[in-house]
Each structure stands twice: as structure tokens, then as C-alpha cells.
Amino acid sequence: MTLLSFARGPAMQAATLILIAGMFWRLSAIVFLRRRVAHAAARHPFGARLLSGAVTIMSRSLPRRTFWPRVGEGVALAYVFHIGLLIVLIGGAPHILIIHEVFGVAWPDLPKGVIVVVSGVTMASLILLLVRRLTHPVLRLLSKPDDYISWTIVLLPVATGILLSGETVASYGTLLALHILSIEALMIWLPFGKLMHVALVFASRGMMGYNFSRKGAAT
Amino acid sequence: MNDIAPPLLKAVAPPPDIGKALRGFVADIGPTVALSLESCIHCGQCAEACQFYVQTSDPRYTPIHKIELFKQTYNREMGPFSFGYKLLGMAPALTVETLTQWQDLVYDSCNMCGRCSLICPMGIDIADLVEQTRHGMYDAGLAPADFLGAIAEKEHATGSPFGLTSQTFRDLLYDIGTKHGVTMHVDEQKAEIVPTVSSIDVKTYPGSMAAIAKILNHIGLPWTFRTDGFDADNVSLTAGDRAGQAAITQGIVNAARACGAKTLVMPECGHSFTEMRWEAANTFGKDLPFRVLQITELVAEAITSGTLRVNKIKQTATYHDACQLSRRGGATAAPRVIFSALGVDLHELEDAGDANWCCGGGGGVALIKRAQPLRNAAFAIKQKQIEQSGAAIVYTSCSGCRQTLEHGGKAAGWSTTVGSLLELVADNLAP
Numbered sequence: 001m002t003l004l005s006f007a008r009g010p011a012m013q014a015a016t017l018i019l020i021a022g023m024f025w026r027l028s029a030i031v032f033l034r035r036r037v038a039h040a041a042a043r044h045p046f047g048a049r050l051l052s053g054a055v056t057i058m059s060r061s062l063p064r065r066t067f068w069p070r071v072g073e074g075v076a077l078a079y080v081f082h083i084g085l086l087i088v089l090i091g092g093a094p095h096i097l098i099i100h101e102v103f104g105v106a107w108p109d110l111p112k113g114v115i116v117v118v119s120g121v122t123m124a125s126l127i128l129l130l131v132r133r134l135t136h137p138v139l140r141l142l143s144k145p146d147d148y149i150s151w152t153i154v155l156l157p158v159a160t161g162i163l164l165s166g167e168t169v170a171s172y173g174t175l176l177a178l179h180i181l182s183i184e185a186l187m188i189w190l191p192f193g194k195l196m197h198v199a200l201v202f203a204s205r206g207m208m209g210y211n212f213s214r215k216g217a218a219t
Numbered sequence: 220m221n222d223i224a225p226p227l228l229k230a231v232a233p234p235p236d237i238g239k240a241l242r243g244f245v246a247d248i249g250p251t252v253a254l255s256l257e258s259c260i261h262c263g264q265c266a267e268a269c270q271f272y273v274q275t276s277d278p279r280y281t282p283i284h285k286i287e288l289f290k291q292t293y294n295r296e297m298g299p300f301s302f303g304y305k306l307l308g309m310a311p312a313l314t315v316e317t318l319t320q321w322q323d324l325v326y327d328s329c330n331m332c333g334r335c336s337l338i339c340p341m342g343i344d345i346a347d348l349v350e351q352t353r354h355g356m357y358d359a360g361l362a363p364a365d366f367l368g369a370i371a372e373k374e375h376a377t378g379s380p381f382g383l384t385s386q387t388f389r390d391l392l393y394d395i396g397t398k399h400g401v402t403m404h405v406d407e408q409k410a411e412i413v414p415t416v417s418s419i420d421v422k423t424y425p426g427s428m429a430a431i432a433k434i435l436n437h438i439g440l441p442w443t444f445r446t447d448g449f450d451a452d453n454v455s456l457t458a459g460d461r462a463g464q465a466a467i468t469q470g471i472v473n474a475a476r477a478c479g480a481k482t483l484v485m486p487e488c489g490h491s492f493t494e495m496r497w498e499a500a501n502t503f504g505k506d507l508p509f510r511v512l513q514i515t516e517l518v519a520e521a522i523t524s525g526t527l528r529v530n531k532i533k534q535t536a537t538y539h540d541a542c543q544l545s546r547r548g549g550a551t552a553a554p555r556v557i558f559s560a561l562g563v564d565l566h567e568l569e570d571a572g573d574a575n576w577c578c579g580g581g582g583g584v585a586l587i588k589r590a591q592p593l594r595n596a597a598f599a600i601k602q603k604q605i606e607q608s609g610a611a612i613v614y615t616s617c618s619g620c621r622q623t624l625e626h627g628g629k630a631a632g633w634s635t636t637v638g639s640l641l642e643l644v645a646d647n648l649a650p
Contacts, residue, residue, distance in 0.1 A: 029299030030253045039500035041510065043549050060342050063264065066574050067338050070267035075340075078262070137278040138263040145309070147261055192300060194260050197341065204258040205342035207251055212344075215497055216549025218337060218573030 004173050007180040015184035022191025023199060030203075043216035049209075056209025056219045057202055074132065077125055084122030085154075088115055088161065112165065119162045126155050146193040153189045156182035235318045235359040243355030243459075244292040252351060255343040256293045259283055265335035265345055270576055271328045274596040282335035282345045285324040288317060289352040322361050325352050327590040330597075331457070331490075331582035332542035337574060346547070349582075353459030362458045367586040371454045375463030378470050380418045380454045385446035391421065392428065392444055399429035402436055407443035413480040414444060414514070415451035415471055415495075417488035419618040427487060427618065430645030434518060437648050438526050448474025451491035456498070457583030468499045476508055485513045487641050489543030489581060489617045496548065513544055515616045518644055519553035522560045528649035531562035537610035538565060538640070539601065539624065540575040541617035554616055554640055561647060566608040576600045578615075580623030591630075598627030605635055612636040614643060 001009075042049065063071055089095055091110035100106040110118075130151055133139045160179040163169055170178075190196060212219045248256075266272040266281040278284070295301055295310035304310040311317070333346035353362070362368035374380040389405055396403035404410070412435060420427045428444075435442040448471040455463030475483045485492040496511045512520070521527035538554055545551040551572045558565045570576060579597030584590050601624065605613050613635055615621050624637045 026257070026299045030250050030257060033248065033250045033253050035249050036501060037504070039504065039506050040497045041500070041506065056342060060340055063338055063340070064574055066570050067264070067268060070273075071264045071338070074262065074264070136263065137276075138266045138272070138281050139261065141278040141284060142261040142263055142281060144261070192303075197258065197260050200254070200258040201341055204254050207254055208336075208342035208344060211251065215547070217333075218546045218551075 002173070002177075004177040004180075007177045007184065011181060011184050015187040019187040019190060022188075023196070026191050026196060027199065027203075038211075038214060040214070042214040044213050049213040052213030052219060053206040053208075053210035056212075057205045059219065060205045060208075077128055077132065081122055081125040081129060084118050084125060085158070087118045088122060088158070091115060091118075092161075116162065116165050119158060119165070123155070123158050123162065126151065126158065149189065150193045150195050153182075153186045153195070157186060233360060235315050235361050237313050237315065237318065237359065240288075240313055240318055240355040240359035240361070241292060241296070243358035244289050244352070245296055247351055247354065248293060248297060251344075252348065253293065253298075255345075255348055256290050257298070258341040258343055259290075260341060262340060264338050264340060268334040268338040270330075270332075270334070270579065270597040270600055271593055274599065275593075279324060280328050282329070282349070283343070285321070285329055286345065286348040286352045288313060288321050289348060289355065292355075318356070318359055318361055322356065322363065323590075325349060325356050325361075326363050326367065327584060327587050328593055329582055330542065330577040330579065330584055332577035333547045334542070334574070334577065337546060350456075350459070353457075354461055355459075357459030357461075362460070363587045363589070365588050367454065367458050367583045370586055371458035371460050371463055374450075374452070374454050374467060375460055378448075378467060379450040380452050381422060383418065383421060383450060388421070388444075388449055389446045391425070392446075395425050395429050396432065399426070399433075401429050401432045403432055404435075404441075404443040406446055407441065408478060409441060410443040410478045411440045411481045412438075412442035412484060412517075413475040413478065413482070413509075414442065414484040415449055415486055415491070416444075417486045417491060417618045418450050418452040418454075419488070419622055420486060421450070423622060424618055424639065424642075427639055427641055430639070430642045431484075431486070431514065433645040433648060434514075434521075434527065434641070437528075438521050443478060445471075445474035445478065447477070448472070451485055451495060452488060453491050453494045454583065454586065456490055456494050457586075461502075464494065464498075465502050468494060468502065471495070472499065472503075472507060480509045482517070483507075483509050483511050484517050485511060487514060487616045487618050487621070487639060489541040489548070489619060490583075492548055492550075493543045513548070513550055513553070513616070514641055515544065515553040515557065516550050518641070519556040522556060527644075529557075529560050529644060530647045530649050532647055533562070533564075534612070535564040535566060535610050536612045536614055536638075537568055537605055537608040538571070539568070539578060539605075539613050539615040539620055540572060541615060541620050542575065542577050542581055544616060545575060546573045554614075557640060557644060561643065566610045568604045568608055570604070576604070578620040578623040579627065580619055585619055585623050585626075594623065595627055595630050598623065598631070602627065602631055602633060602635075610635075612638055614638045614640045616640045 092115045093109035096109050160182050164175040164179050209219050265283050269282050272280040291310040294304045329349050331346045335345040370380045392403045414431045453467050492513045500507050579594040
């Protein structure tokens, strides 16, 4: 079995299994805790509270304007990274091919040069985020091994993707295998660390929006 | 002589009870709290919303860091990967040292004002997590002794933070009624409206009780103070004493229920409103038999319905939102309705309403003696904003805020007057 066939076969199956089982385990451990029913008379009816939850999922994507001067730099950097990653993920031709194979849908791809540039910007933003984490007193205090593991785990697919586009340091097959393996590492780590925010962000924001709407409090 | 004995209190103070802290931390963890504890991405934005970090640049004051012991306990004892945390030593067990180190973070430097909750991109209600953390700290014996812990203990034992008895309160009400020429209704058998008071009002602002009486007499519905349940302060909530919190609330609920109240009115006090309006029914596990309004809401409602009429006054003023009433309590609009009816030229503060800055004394911080430098640092933000508003008087609807602003102003040599919105209304009732 070649490295590529291992990456595409058993490694992918194992990573998928761990991803799904891990996410299920983590979410179910939250959901199945004993829940206390809220009895305080709500300011808004159930439907409005649900709507508030949905709105909060969107509105918390940007801090209120009053906070911008103090957090704008970090938020902007995080946006550059997330948008860059999204563009590469859904605009790169090989990714669209895989999506087509799995889900049967496809769309026009972006030119390879654009993807390479965006990948570079994404990687640069990741490095800046790390520098910020290492130098900002608050971030240094808050950071745990999870933060650095997650950073590395996210960096690897971006880095191997850039290398793959150039095919310079190794053969296409080897680089592709490494790229796939790096994604699998991300899939395996995701349920256990902060990368789980891909799912928790919806639950947590939605819960706040729903609960705060009960009080008529600011979301 | 170098061998001076340490103070007696230090020598006899029992060490924090780790077991009680542990049980206190995990007792109330349900899906909402667990979701919050699982969701932090360590972005640090909450620090930038906190007056204590903004004013000191000390990273220890980062709000989510303040609940680190609570989070570690959750991860170690009941999180989905607790076995892994224990195996890898990633969530250390509680120790006397860590609990003691965190005391000033959980109490002195948190007003539970919820500004951090407003900025969190993950939607974590950090202020609520601090309240949960205080439960464990209180159980462990770590509420700051002077004066928060001591006052909470007295409140739990007597029903009033200052040990005010029913008879003393009754006498006080009649004295206030005589002094202000207002009819007091006390311990009536039947009443639609039952107002409560804050112990700060009793101690420092007795005129506010005359103001309540004037307003309720003007509205004209049957009302009464109840001397068997009147002091809504609930210092126990801010100290983290759940049993005391419930006991105080139960006393007031019983008194209001006894006279068939339809509306229980909370005084000009932020945390008492939080407790009675949003937490009491959940604590008892059933709906309250009456509605709960903060006095500002009642006045705004009466003005809107036409049962309360006020004179127009020519005054320029600004308003300080109490965090528990506005951002955390959903009563942001009520004071604006009142100012509008009074015709006050309201110069709103920067960040007024939901994004307001705390006065610095909320969450029991006003009752922690050693926290005064921090309070004053927080007050400096408010002072600057109020001065920028150009108003010579700042009104508020919370006696705790009022007192903190007065104390902060005194320390800063400030000339701005701090007033009660309730008293402003009472002084300007239309004939």
C-alpha cells in the first residue's frame, strides 16, 4: 500500500469515524446534562426567542462598533484567515472535484494563481495570529496547548496545499498524500480541541440569543 | 522586635474547603453552562470590554480567566474528555493556593456587569459563569470577609444585610412618612402592589422610600409595604451564597403572596431585580404568583397608561444605566420614557444603554474594602463620560450605582451631582 492509497483509504475512514464519533460524544455530553426549566416570565414569546437565537448567530460575527478600536485588529486578522481558508476550500479546482464526487454538485473554480495567492495570504495571517498570541499579554495568559496544537493542525493543510500547487519539493503523489494526511490530522483533532468551534459557535451564539431574548437583554 | 505575631484573624481563619468548592462548582452545571465552558476560543476580546483590564492593562483581569478554576474543575470532573484531562494532567485539581489566588479575580475585579458577555464572539455569558464560580468560592469560605462576606452572612441570618428588623422598618417608614408628609401603607391585609426596598436606601437614601409612597399614592391602586418581607438587596447573590439568596427571596415572595399582590416592585437596585425577576422563579422551580417590575418599569408603564402624570421640568441631565437593569435586564427603555415625559433634556453618555460601562461597584465590589483602587479606576471611565455629556447632574435607577458614583466622585474631587430618577419623578408629580 502506498502512502497515497493509505491516506485515501484507511486513514480517511479512520479520520472520518473519529471526527463524527468525537463530535457526537462532545455534543451529547453537553446536551444530556440535567436541564433546569426556566420559569421566569419571559418578555418575548417562544418564536421571538428562537428568532433572536438565529439573529445572534449572525450578529455576533462582528463586535459592536464601540468595541472596534480595541479589538478591530484581531478581528480583521481572524477574518482574513477564515475567508482565505473558505476561498481556497470552495474555489480550488481539486476541492471542487472532491465535492462533486461526494455530493454530486460542482461550480466554476478559481484560477490556480488566485488560489495560490489566497493560500499565501491565509498562511501569512495564520503566522501573524501566532505572533499575536505569543506577544499579546492577554492571549499569552489564556493560551493552552490546545491553541498551539490547533494552530499547527490548521497550518499543515494550508502549507502542504501550497507545496502541492508548486510540486517542487517532492513528487505530486507524495505531496498529495501529505496534504490529505494533514487534513485527516485536522479531522481527528477537531472534536477534542478549540477547532470544535466550527459547530459550537452556532450552538453557543444561538443559546445566548434565545436566553437573552427571554429577558429582553442585549444580545 | 521582629517577631510580631500575625493578626489573630489570620491565625484562626479556617483554610478554604476544597471539597466544598468542588461541589459548589459542579452543582449547577447544566447544558447552558457546559456549552459556555466548552466554547471559548481564547481570543481575548472579553478583556477589551472589561473596565478593570482596560484601566489597568493587567491580563489577570481578563474576564474568561477569572473563571479558569471553574472551567478546570468542569474539564476534570464532568467534561466529555475528563478522563483525558486527568490522564494528561491538563486540568489540575483545586488547591488551597489556587483558590486563594483567584479570590480577587472572582470578587474584587468583577462587577458581573456582562459587558464581556456582550462582546464575546462565541456568545458566552461570562458574567453568568462568574456568578456560578462564586457559588463554589463562597461554599469554600472564600467570599471576601470585609464586608461582602460578613454582610451576606448577616443577611442570611436575619433577612436584612444590616440586620434590620420588622419593627425597626415599620418605625422608620412612619418616621419617613411624617417627615415627608406622605401617607405610608404598611402591612395592609390586601394590596395589588407591594414595593420592596434596598438596604442602601434604608441606610443612606431614606427619601427614596418617601418617593415610592408618593408615586404609588398617585397611581391610586391599593399598595402596601410589608415588614415581613421588604429588604430585596440580596447581597447573598453577589457573594455566592445560594441558600441565603433563596431564603431572602422566599421571605419577600411569601409576604407579597400573603396580601394577594399582583405586582411586586423592585427598588432602585440592579442585582435585586436580577434575582427576583430572572432567577427567583427558576430557583423555586415554579412561576411566581405575581409579576415583578423594577420601579422604573412601573413608573414608565403608569406614565404610558396615563395613571401617572408628571410636570415638565427644565433641566439638562444625563443618565447612568445600571447594568442589571439595562444590558442584563431588558429595562433599557423605561428610564427614557420617564425622562421624555418629564421633558428633561437628556444628554446620553457615550455607550449609553446596552453597552454602558459599569459604575465599578456592581456585583458586590462596592462591599469589598480592598477593591477601592479598582473601583476608582473603573469610575474614572464614567467620570470622563459624564463630564463629556455636559450635564451637571447624572441620574441613575440603582442605589448601589448612586452610592458608588458619589464615593468615586468624592475621591476624585468631583462636583457633578448624582440623583435618583425615582426621587426626580416623586418631586415632579402633577397635581
